[in-house]
Amino acid sequence: MQLAKADGLRVVADAAPADDELVRSLGADQVVDRGPDVAERIREVVPGGVEAVMDAAVLGPEALGAVRPGGQIALARSEGEPGTSPLGDTGKVAVQNVFVPDYRYAHQKLDSLRVLAEEGRITLRVAAEYPADQAADAHRRFEAGGVRGRLVLRF
Numbered sequence: 001m002q003l004a005k006a007d008g009l010r011v012v013a014d015a016a017p018a019d020d021e022l023v024r025s026l027g028a029d030q031v032v033d034r035g036p037d038v039a040e041r042i043r044e045v046v047p048g049g050v051e052a053v054m055d056a057a058v059l060g061p062e063a064l065g066a067v068r069p070g071g072q073i074a075l076a077r078s079e080g081e082p083g084t085s086p087l088g089d090t091g092k093v094a095v096q097n098v099f100v101p102d103y104r105y106a107h108q109k110l111d112s113l114r115v116l117a118e119e120g121r122i123t124l125r126v127a128a129e130y131p132a133d134q135a136a137d138a139h140r141r142f143e144a145g146g147v148r149g150r151l152v153l154r155f
Helices: 002-006 017-025 038-045 107-118 132-144
Strands: 012-015 030-033 050-055 067-075 094-097 126-131 150-154
Touching (some): 002 107, 012 017, 012 038, 017 030, 132 150
Parallel strands (some): 012 030, 050 067, 067 094, 126 150
């Protein structure tokens, strides 16, 4: 959301009621309730459908319904072969699988993230720090779910 706002985009996000304030603080212009039929709720806010969806919550086909024809959906956590859509036939919606390691040599893009962080336009959210010898505890916490931010190991 913060990257979208830094680019001047309007952000419509979904969130559980308990996360509404957090999502707004990260830049959402409007928030709809998370859950089944989320695409319908997004289309109530943007009747023609949104131009693009960043699906970081693995909503899959549920998120696809919010995208207008000619729009696009980016999948942050998807499975399948590169160039294929885990969503099946998406009609007139382009699907982009985003794989973070693909950007490890994109120095200019990575440096632009550094600049945005230094300017305070994006935040680096750390949920907790663990000494390296407690890495197993950090993994258990992550696997339990509900972590807001990153778990950092100190060496």
